[in-house]
Amino acid sequence: MQTATASQISTGIVIRGEISGSSDLLVDGQVDGIIHLADHTLTVGPSGHVKANVEARNIIVAGRVEGNLTASDRLELRKSAVVMGDVSGTRLTIEEGAFLKGGIQVTRNTGEAPGTPNLFAAPGA
Amino acid sequence: MDLLQKLRGVRGTSNTAAMPLSPELKPAPPLQVRHSSGLLELTRALGTREDIALLDLGVTSPTNISYFTGLGYKVYSEDVLGASAASDLQVPNEEGVTAADPDRLLAQSLTYPDATFDAVLCWDIADFMEESLVRPVVQRLWAALKPGGVMLALFHSREAGSETVCCRYHLAGSDSLEVRPLSTAHKRPSFSLQRSFHNRHIENLFRDFNSVKFFLARDHLREVLVVK
Numbered sequence: 001m002q003t004a005t006a007s008q009i010s011t012g013i014v015i016r017g018e019i020s021g022s023s024d025l026l027v028d029g030q031v032d033g034i035i036h037l038a039d040h041t042l043t044v045g046p047s048g049h050v051k052a053n054v055e056a057r058n059i060i061v062a063g064r065v066e067g068n069l070t071a072s073d074r075l076e077l078r079k080s081a082v083v084m085g086d087v088s089g090t091r092l093t094i095e096e097g098a099f100l101k102g103g104i105q106v107t108r109n110t111g112e113a114p115g116t117p118n119l120f121a122a123p124g125a
Numbered sequence: 126m127d128l129l130q131k132l133r134g135v136r137g138t139s140n141t142a143a144m145p146l147s148p149e150l151k152p153a154p155p156l157q158v159r160h161s162s163g164l165l166e167l168t169r170a171l172g173t174r175e176d177i178a179l180l181d182l183g184v185t186s187p188t189n190i191s192y193f194t195g196l197g198y199k200v201y202s203e204d205v206l207g208a209s210a211a212s213d214l215q216v217p218n219e220e221g222v223t224a225a226d227p228d229r230l231l232a233q234s235l236t237y238p239d240a241t242f243d244a245v246l247c248w249d250i251a252d253f254m255e256e257s258l259v260r261p262v263v264q265r266l267w268a269a270l271k272p273g274g275v276m277l278a279l280f281h282s283r284e285a286g287s288e289t290v291c292c293r294y295h296l297a298g299s300d301s302l303e304v305r306p307l308s309t310a311h312k313r314p315s316f317s318l319q320r321s322f323h324n325r326h327i328e329n330l331f332r333d334f335n336s337v338k339f340f341l342a343r344d345h346l347r348e349v350l351v352v353k
Contacts, residue, residue, distance in 0.1 A: 092194065094187040103201045106194040 011047050019052075027063070038072075046080050059089070061098075068102075157304040158297050162340040163277045163348030165300035170275045170352070171244055179244045180237075180269065182206070184313060188295040188303075189246070201242070206250040206291075208234045209258055210314045218257070227261035235262065240271045247278040248294050249346070251330070253316040260330065267333050270353040276334075282345045283321040291316040 006024035009015060013029035020036040027048040034052050035042060041058040044050050048063035059071045062078040068085045069075060075089030079097035086103040094100065171177055177198045181189050185202050193200045214225040245266055251259050266276060281289050290306050297303040307313060322330070324339065324347075331337045331351045340348040 092190070094185065094190055096187055098185055098187070099204070100185045100202045101204070103199060104190050104194060105199050 006041075006043070009048075044081075053085075157344075159302055159304060159342065159344055159346070161300055161302045161348060162342075163279075163350045164296070164302060166338070166340070166350050167244060167246075167275050167277050168299050170350075174243055177243045178241060179246070180242045180266075181246045182250055183246065183248045184293050184307060186293060186295050192296045201237075203234065204313070205230075205234050205262065206253055206316060207313045209254055210316070224257040225255040227258050230258055231261060231265055235265045235269065237269045239268045240274075241269050243271055243274050245270060245274070245276040246294075247276050249279040249281060249292075251278060251322070252281050252289075252318055252320065253291050254319065256319065263330055264333065267353060272353055274353045276351050276353075278327075278331075278349045278351070280322045280327060280347045280349060281318060282347060284345045289318045 006026050007021065008026045009029040009031060011028045014032070015029070016032045018034040018036070019025070019031065020038075022037075022040065024041040024043070025035070025037055026043045026045060027050055028045040029047075030049040030051075032051045035050065035054040035056070037054075037056040039057050041060065042054055042056040043060045044063040044065055046062045050063070050065045051067060052065075053067045053070075054065070055070045055072075057072050058074045058076075059069050060076045060078070061069070061081040061083060063080070064082045066084045069083065069087045069089075071087075071089035073089065074091040074093070075087055076093040077083060077087075077095060077098040077100065079095040081095075081098040081100075083099065084101045086105070087100070088105040088107050090107055092104065092106055171179075177196075178201065179193055179198045180201045180203065181193075182203060182205050183189075184204050184207065190200050190202065209225060209230055211230075214229045215223050216226045216229070218224045218226075247266065251263070254262065270276060279294070292304045292306050295303040295305060307315075327339075327347075327349055328337055331349070334351040334353055336352045338350045338352075340350070342348065
């Protein structure tokens with residue numbers, strides 16, 4: 001699921017604040033705040049709980065997320081995922097059984113930095 | 126080949142040979158696929174619009190999400206029936222009878238700005254939802270629809286019987302639905318049919334809408350398309 005160089009927040013660890021970095025990240029613990037991994041992959045493991053807006057190249061969720069997920073490339077919700085927030089990505093995979101309360105938008109790959117999805121912005125906003 | 130078939134690969138159409146199978150090898154019961162005139166009418170109504178926002182009120186459906194995002198729609202998924210089963214919604218009403226409180230439900234669910242959606246897929250949630258919630262939820266959906274927005278709702282007829290189970294409806298094409306019973310994998314309480322609406326009740330339920338159109342089917346499931 002993650003590369004050998006991925007950092008890990010293990011079960012039982014709680015982090016509050018902003019996380020940014022230049023490696024992949026596996027969250028099996030809890031993160032409250034903001035996660036920004038521009039060119040890397042965030043994986044929320046089955047026991048992971050993230051209360052944060054997340055921007056990353058790839059986002060894989062098997063645990064629980066409360067916040068908006070913006071993937072500049074691939075976004076994947078595994079069957080055990082529970083996500084409450086808007087999600088967007090250029091490639092979207094949602095497994096049967098995943099729970100999502102939020103908006104879904106497939107974006108074009110423009111090469112621009114991702115922004116927080118706002119599915120209900122007024123036209124032209 | 127439509128978009129859905131491309132996404133899933135072509136569905137097998139050959140008949141299975143009548144070869145007896147041991148119980149562990151028996152395939153799952155075939156899924157029911159039904160024609161949906163209401164869905165066809167809904168997609169036609171949306172055909173010429175731009176920046177379409179659609180709300181799917183069923184259990185999260187990867188199939189439906191793939192289909193509509195493939196058409197360029199913004200899709201929103203919310204299982205409002207599942208949310209209506211939360212125990213903290215149950216409070217004594219004016220008569221002292223415990224019932225689900227619509228204000229509590231709507232404080233956490235369907236919290237969209239007015240005139241957000243071009244379309245709502247309501248499915249058959251009104252048949253399974255507690256009486257106290259049905260009208261307030263429909264009013265909230267009316268507000269969330271744009272003027273001219275459309276909503277598809279399904280209602281089981283009396284002939285469907287009280288044993289009717291709560292199912293998930295997945296798109297199987299622009300005019301067909303795959304009906305699939307919910308499994309334990311959906312992390313959701315079970316629901317039983319609460320009532321059978323007469324046509325007059327349905328018209329009354331949607332009285333705030335500009336038009337109400339019925340589509341009758343052979344499977345005891347009426348489709349209703351309403352336009353704000």
